[in-house]
Amino acid sequence: MARPRLTVAIGAVMVISLTAHAGTGQAPSAPSQPSQPSAAAPAGDAEKGKTLFVKHGCYLCHNYEGHGGAAGARLAPNPLPFRGFVNYVRSPRGDMPPYTAKVMSEQDLADVHAYLRSRPRPPAVASIPLLAR
Numbered sequence: 001m002a003r004p005r006l007t008v009a010i011g012a013v014m015v016i017s018l019t020a021h022a023g024t025g026q027a028p029s030a031p032s033q034p035s036q037p038s039a040a041a042p043a044g045d046a047e048k049g050k051t052l053f054v055k056h057g058c059y060l061c062h063n064y065e066g067h068g069g070a071a072g073a074r075l076a077p078n079p080l081p082f083r084g085f086v087n088y089v090r091s092p093r094g095d096m097p098p099y100t101a102k103v104m105s106e107q108d109l110a111d112v113h114a115y116l117r118s119r120p121r122p123p124a125v126a127s128i129p130l131l132a133r
Helices: 002-020 046-055 082-090 106-118
Strands: none
Touching (some): 046 106, 082 106
């Protein structure tokens, strides 16, 4: 059951990577131009991001720590790069509802992104006695 989820997750990352650069005419590996004001991520506040993550119900699918759940992918501690994250949240695939700029501003998403980056890594499987058998 984990294999189909992994396949879907890999496919989603590939689609996001490709669509993030679709309108630029650049290959995904091309460096972004520093003169674009929207290319830089706004500074995020992890505490505000945690509040927004709960307020908007993100935890229902992605768990409070962003480590994923039955319905949502693992987001933390290494979320997509900010632009890919924004693109996906604004136009998700699957069952996730879209979060338009009216619902969550760019700054709100920067705060949520900062929160996800701040989450600790889950413990290694080998460090959990029940799972290390």
